[in-house]
Amino acid sequence: MAKSLSNASAHTKPDSVSALDRTVLYLTVSLTGASVMVLELLGTRLIGPFYGVSIYVWSSLISVTMIALALGYWLGGMIADRIPGLRLSYLIASAAVATLLIPILIRPVLLLTDPMGLRAGAFFSALLLFTVPLTLLAMTGPYVIKLAARQLANVGALSGSVYAVSTLGSVIGTIALGFYLLPMTGARAVLYGLSALLGLLASTLVLYERRGLGGNVATLCVAVIVFACFGGGALAYEHHRPQPWGKGLTLLYESESVYGWVRVIDDQAQKVRFMMSDASTISAADLDNVRSGLLSYQWVTQRLPVFRPAARSALLIGLGGGHIAAGLERQGVKTDAIEIDPAVAYAASRYFHYHPSGDLLIGDARYQIRRLNKTYDFIIHDCFTGGSEPAHLMSIETLRELKAHLNSGGILAINFVGFAEGERRMPAQLVYRTLGEVFEHRRVYVSEPDSEFNDFIFFAADEPINVHPEAASARTLDLLAKRRFFGMTEGERIVTDDFNPLESLQVSKAEMYRKVLLERVGMDVLLR
Structure with a gap:
């Protein structure tokens, strides 16, 4: 040249x-x-x-x-x-x-x-x-x-x-x-x-x-x-290109959308079908009954009608395999859903037989929430994915927007992964404190009662959150009682759009989640 x-x-x-x-x-x-x-x-x-x-x-x-x-x-x-x-x-x-x-x-x-x-x-x-x-x-x-x-x-x-x-x-x-x-x-x-x-x-x-x-x-x-x-x-x-996976794993679906690498995989050894988005398992079901989810936090969330038996409408933010929505719909609760990733919505329908009884909205949660013109008896916030939660959906501004779409006496449920003890529980405490700034009443459940590392399921409402014994079986009441968590204390600050330290505080959680994930599904499914 x-x-x-x-x-x-x-x-x-x-x-x-x-x-x-x-x-x-x-x-x-x-x-x-x-x-x-x-x-x-x-x-x-x-x-x-x-x-x-x-x-x-x-x-x-x-x-x-x-x-x-x-x-x-x-x-x-x-x-x-x-x-x-x-x-x-x-x-x-x-x-x-x-x-x-x-x-x-x-x-x-x-x-x-x-x-x-x-x-x-x-x-x-x-x-x-x-x-x-x-x-x-x-x-x-x-x-x-x-x-x-x-x-x-x-x-x-x-x-x-x-x-x-x-x-x-x-x-x-x-x-x-x-x-x-x-x-x-x-x-x-x-x-x-x-x-x-x-x-x-x-x-x-x-x-x-x-x-x-x-x-x-x-x-x-x-x-x-x-x-x-x-x-x-x-x-x-x-x-x-063949996937370098071990025996017993079958790839049913794979899509690289603008939001993540979505896969649906059958594990013949464990008899489990699971959906993954990047480095997170966002849904799991028994191969013999893919309509029912295996993730225990979903079981707790599906028990919301026990607290409000008259409820007839719900909004699910974060579809996953659609198991929470399906569980509520079987109890007569018509459920709309918001899912950011169209690949996840397709996989839920095709491989987990999810059929919405309400509207299915594809798009970012905060954008779609601002466009809603409905109110609900329940709103379920389940956006954990990829080893991290979208921290902007945990701020007090988001919670106030969600509250505006709750009917009188309605309950907001949030799934949040974290630790129950020591300094590492600070992120969960921040979310708990932030909920308290918006709602009068709170109640906390965990997916695994004897584990320090847990899914916390926060319930929040402006009316007392009490179990209605007539709305549940004795076994359900017993399991709910065992999963109720009384050790949550207030955080020192609240989470806002301006001050949002959740992701930086969740390093230990992300590392622990990744360790658990590798133990359950193996390293090969994370490698291209």
Whole structure:
């Protein structure tokens, strides 16, 4: 390219860049800018199913991206000054190869970093997988500026243009990935496609750099065909790629939606069908009766009519397999549901035989709640997923919005995973205190009475929450009494949209949840 630029200068002004040079260079920085954002965003889809999609995974990926960009800018500028023989096409080709290696290295890297724990494991997984390709892509910016600059007089304008075009490419890459590529293909297929695209760009740059040395259109056509075949083969492989799981596990359904990696898996050994979203089991059922859930906190939630026998309507936020809704509907409680992930809603209907008696709304809970024009006797808040809960749905502002949609005497039920003892119970105490700021009465149940690590099921209402013995069997009353928790105390602060420390306080919970998950379903189902 250095040769082409020098040749072009003979026919252009000394301080200008030819139209062809400008087009090629801007195309390069726009595609590399898009590639940087695609890799950063894909990181959550590759690491999240193993470590959970949490603030720690996002922080790790953003930090690694910033490290790689800083290193790439420095190296790119230094190499452009000191090693002029290193062509731009070499950098792009190397980035293509490094990107191609990511899906190959995912499994061994995750297994290598697993002993490091949640935070260190997420960071070093991102560091090992993404530093090299991101650094190579970042090197192109200063390298392009060096190649295109004629005189010091136009370096400022040229630099601004290069980084502006690169940023615009990043925007386009972000939108293309989130709106189209991920829902249509999946993370690994996008990586293969990105590698092929970078390879094609490198081939184009080789021809451009060697315009006077025998490069021709035929060579470019061959490169296009090779990379098209490679990309098509990679997509075909992804659609038929066998899962490296142990015997007795059967994958029934898999979808990589914009919200998570959703799978429905049959475990023949345990006779259980479960649904997973990233690194969380969000539903489980006996293979002989998939309509009935096996998760014990769901059993407690389905007993809500024992406290309000006259109740006839409910809203479930977080559908899962639909077992809570089905249990309430069998008791005559018509149940609407809000589910953010259409893949989860489909799996609940197709593989757990969920058939809504009320409305099924697909979308973010807070957005859908603001649009509701109904009130309910019960609202069940069950949004725990991926090893973490969406903390913005636990704030006092959200609770007030939910209260506005409760009938007089209605009950809000919240499922919250945490610890019952010691300093680690602080998150549960914060939620309990926040509920007390909105409702007059509270009651707490747990899914496992003898376990420190538990699902807490918080009931909150403006009227006393009492059991109606005539509405339940003696066995139900006995089980409810055993699961009632009396040890919950007030937290020191409340959770608000402005002050919301839940996720940072839930590190121990996330690590314990992941440990329990691995014991129950095994590590293989978290690996791609």
